[in-house]
Amino acid sequence: MxxxxxxxxxxxxxxxxxxxxxxxxxxxxxxxxxxxxxxxxxxxxxITVTGGHVILESPVHPVQEGETVTLRCTNKMTSSSNLTTEFYKDDILIGSSSTGNVTIHSVSTSDEGVYKCKISGAGESPDSWLAVREMDPTPTIYSTLQPWTT
Structure with missing residues (x-):
């Protein structure tokens, strides 16, 4: 279902x-x-279904804090890898790329948000949500039970 x-x-x-x-x-x-x-x-x-030509490829599952994430912007109408691409997080420009990729090293919860990309002359992608899971701050503690002696 x-x-x-x-x-x-x-x-x-x-x-x-x-x-x-x-x-x-x-x-x-x-x-x-x-x-x-x-x-x-x-x-x-x-899952985002788009009818446009510009697509932002991003992880569909939440990523763990500390992981490296690459967002890829593609234009379905061309196979060229030399694309002038702008990347946005929460509608704020975070960078541009000539390869169509942007990499976020060691993601944190502050990287969680709505991303999109724009390719010069082709348009912009639909919004894509990047979810980030926090690392478990408490380490697992193992104990050894000793039998009672009398």
């Missing part, structure tokens, strides 16, 4: 935990997760 944040439930044929939808539309953009017959749910993922 596929669920979205728009409260649309659709049954679809699944094969080995995968679900295929033949035709998608921009209105299908949303948060999706799988739900078993017993009511157990998978992690949610954001």
């Amino acid at each position: 596929i669920n979205t944040s728009k409260h649309i439930n659709e049954e679809c044929a699944t094969t080995r935990g995968k679900c295929f939808i033949d035709t998608v539309y921009q209105s299908d953009t949303g948060v999706y997760w799988c739900e078993s017959g017993a009511g157990e749910c998978s992690d949610a993922v954001n």
